[in-house]
Amino acid sequence: MNQHLQPVISTASSRIYETLRRDLVGGRFAAGEKLAINALKEHYHVGLSPLREALNKLAAYGLLIQENQRGFRVPTLTRAELDDIASMRLELEGMAFERAIQHGDAVWEAELLAAAHRLKRADMSLEKDEEWETLHSQFHRTLVAPCGSVWLLRFIEQLHDQFDRYRRLGPKMPTVRQTLDDQHHQLVELALQRDTKAARALMDDHIHKSYQVALKRYEAHA
Incomplete structure (x- = not known):
């Protein structure tokens, strides 16, 4: 990856991370809902690389579940x-x-x-x-x-x-x-x-x- 692009991606990733975190906590997405990458890109006006970076961080944080080869899903509530x-x-x-x-x-x-x-x-x-x-x-x-x-x-x-x-x-x-x-x-x-x-x-x-x-x-x- 071009080293000059990395700070831009990181900044965009941080921004979308905070926005998604707020929306996940606030209930914008239903518990158990599978997130469609293309729909997220369009809704949040963000590129694929920063979006995926943010989604991976949210999965590590526990607000998303990463499914092998099947994307990301909102955790259920129990x-x-x-x-x-x-x-x-x-x-x-x-x-x-x-x-x-x-x-x-x-x-x-x-x-x-x-x-x-x-x-x-x-x-x-x-x-x-x-x-x-x-x-x-x-x-x-x-x-x-x-x-x-x-x-x-x-x-x-x-x-x-x-x-x-x-x-x-x-x-x-x-x-x-x-x-x-x-x-x-x-x-x-x-x-x-x-x-x-x-x-x-x-x-x-x-x-x-x-x-x-x-x-x-x-x-x-x-």
Whole structure:
């Protein structure tokens, strides 16, 4: 391959990777659906090489299944998998939050307050779902950022994407969402107070409540 073309392909691959990742998590493609390469090229206006590179990365990440000689398929959804993902979130995200509270500095506190403020502003406009989802992810990422483990952060990011495939199956639930939004700000307050025990307990409850939402939506689609 021409070495001058490689950066262009890599840039295009990164762009289509992020777009496809967002669409897979958001439910644009049905669980179990086989992806047609030509249709993807046309829809996303992307060349074959960067598209295949992105699809391979998404398969390695777990958002696609690569079938020998038969392309790529969206993973199915199962109750057992949802339970497993939620269980791992409880362990890993809770542990990361505890570590973040222990190691976070003043810069982290400022970033956490800023992330919470942006999310609160988005909470006031529930129709902007994609904006809210982006800010929600950023908020949770900021909560655990100073945990001190790159691998732990990677695992949590992957679990969030897999979990959100279930959570975003159905329509908005304003009452439940308000409860979860209130907990976001309580998590910040406890983190700033360095109350590790109470913060961990609230994080566990937050994940459990989110799991109940995801479970109801899964059961409605099963």
